[in-house]
Amino acid sequence: xxxxxxxxxxxxxxxxxxxxxxxxxxxxxxxxxxxxxxxxxxxxxxxxxxxxxxxxxxxxxxxxxxxxxxxxxxxxxxxxxxxxxxxxxxxxxxxxxxxxxxxxxxxxxxxxxxxxxxxxxxxxxxxxxxxxxxxxxxxxxxxxxxxxxxxxxxxxxxxxxxxxxxxxxxxxxxxxxxxxxxxxxxxxxxxxxxxxxxxxxxxxxxxxxxxxxxxxxxxxxxxxxxxxxxxxxxxxxxxxxxxxxxxxxxxxxxxxxxxxxxxxxxxxxxxxxxxxxxx
Numbered sequence: 448x449x450x451x452x453x454x455x456x457x458x459x460x461x462x463x464x465x466x467x468x469x470x471x472x473x474x475x476x477x478x479x480x481x482x483x484x485x486x487x488x489x490x491x492x493x494x495x496x497x498x499x500x501x502x503x504x505x506x507x508x509x510x511x512x513x514x515x516x517x518x519x520x521x522x523x524x525x526x527x528x529x530x531x532x533x534x535x536x537x538x539x540x541x542x543x544x545x546x547x548x549x550x551x552x553x554x555x556x557x558x559x560x561x562x563x564x565x566x567x568x569x570x571x572x573x574x575x576x577x578x579x580x581x582x583x584x585x586x587x588x589x590x591x592x593x594x595x596x597x598x599x600x601x602x603x604x605x606x607x608x609x610x611x612x613x614x615x616x617x618x619x620x621x622x623x624x625x626x627x628x629x630x631x632x633x634x635x636x637x638x639x640x641x642x643x644x645x646x647x648x649x650x651x652x653x654x655x656x657x658x659x660x661x662x663x664x665x666x667x668x669x670x671x672x673x674x675x676x677x678x679x680x681x682x683x684x685x686x687x688x689x690x691x692x693x694x695x696x697x698x699x700x701x702x703x704x705x706x707x708x709x710x711x712x713x714x715x716x717x718x719x720x721x722x723x724x725x726x
Contacts, residue, residue: 478512482591488525496529500587503536506544513548523563530567533557540565590693597666597685607720608670608681614720615671619712626664626715633657661710668692668713 478495479486481502488494488508496512497504503519506527513529514521521533524541530548531538537555540546540563549567550557557569601608614622637653640646666689670681673688692709696702 476511482587485519490525531557532572586693590689593662593666593669594686594689596662597670597689598682600663600666601670601681601685605681610724611667611716611720612671612674614716614723615674618719618723622715622719623708623712624715625718626711626713629714629718630661630711633660661714664713664717665692665706665710666713667716668709671713671716672709 476493476495479488479497479499481499483501484499485502486497486499486504488497488504488506488510490507492508494508494510494512497506497510497514497516499516499519501518502516504514504516504521506514506521506523506525508525510525510527510529513532514523514527515532516534516536518535519533520536521531521538522541523531523539523544523546525543526545526547528547531546531550532552533555534553538550538552538557540557540559542560542562544560544563545566546564547566550565550569551572552569553572556571559565559569633653634657637650637657640650640653666685669688669692670685671688672691673684673686674681676687677684692706695705698705
C-alpha cells in the first residue's frame with residue numbers, strides 16, 4: 448500500500464501543473480487527474496489511475512490502476528484493479544463493485560453492499576500514510592498555484608521572460624550573488640523601516656510584497672532552468688523546469704534547500720535583468 452501511495456505522489460507531482468482544475472478526459476486507458484471536479488468512468492470505459500483532490504468519483508467501468516480521492520466520495524459499481532484510497536469521504540461498493548486491491552480510508556468506513564468483492568484488505572491507514580496523502584494535497588496546491596502564476600507572467604511579459612533567460616545564461620553567478628543578498632536584505636529593510644514613523648507604510652508594503660516576490664522568484668528560476676533544456680516553447684520550458692524543481696523538492700532535507708536556492712537565484716535574475724534593462 449505504501450508503494451502505491453508513493454507512486455501516486457510522484458505521478459501527481461509530475462502532471463498536476465498541466466491538469467485543468469475541473470477536466471475529466473474520457474479517452475480509454477488514460478489517467479484521470481483532477482484538482483477540482485468529479486470523475487466518471489462509465490460503463491464500457493477504461494481508465495488508468497484516478498486521482499482527485501476535491502470531487503466525487505463514480506466507477507461503472509474499469510480502472511486498471513489505483514483510485515485516490517483526497518476530499519470526496521467514491522462510488523464503485525464496476526472494477527478497480529488496484530487500490531482505493533479515500534481521505535475525507537466515503538467509499539461505497541455496489542453489488543457489482545469489484546476492488547482487486549486494498550481499500551484504505553481515513554474518515555468514514557467504506558460501505559460494502561452484499562455481492563461486492565474486495566480482493567485485498569479494508570483498513571484505516573495510520574498516521575504515516577495520512578502524512579503522505581496530506582503532503583500530496585499540499586504539494587498539488589502549491590504546484591498548481593505556481594504554474595498559474597508563471598503562466599500569467601509569461602503571457603503578460605514574454606519578452607521579459609526571454610531577457611531573464613539571457614541573464615541566466617550570461618550572468619548566472621552574479622545573479623545568484625545578488626539574489627542571495629537581496630533575499631535577506633529586503634525583509635531586514637522592511638522590518639527596520641517599521642521602527643520609524645515615516646517608514647511604517649513602506650515597511651508594511653514591503654512585508655506584504657515579500658511572499659509574492661519570492662513566489663515570482665521561484666517561478667523565474669523554474670523558467671530559466673527549463674529554458675536551458677527547451678528553446679522553442681516558453682510555456683513548455685517553464686513546465687519542465689517547474690517539474691524538475693518539484694521532483695528535487697521531494698528529496699529529504701536537500702529538497703527544501705534546493706527550493707531556497709532556486710528562490711534566491713530567481714530573485715537575482717529579476718534584479719539583474721531589471722538593472723540591465725535600465726542601463
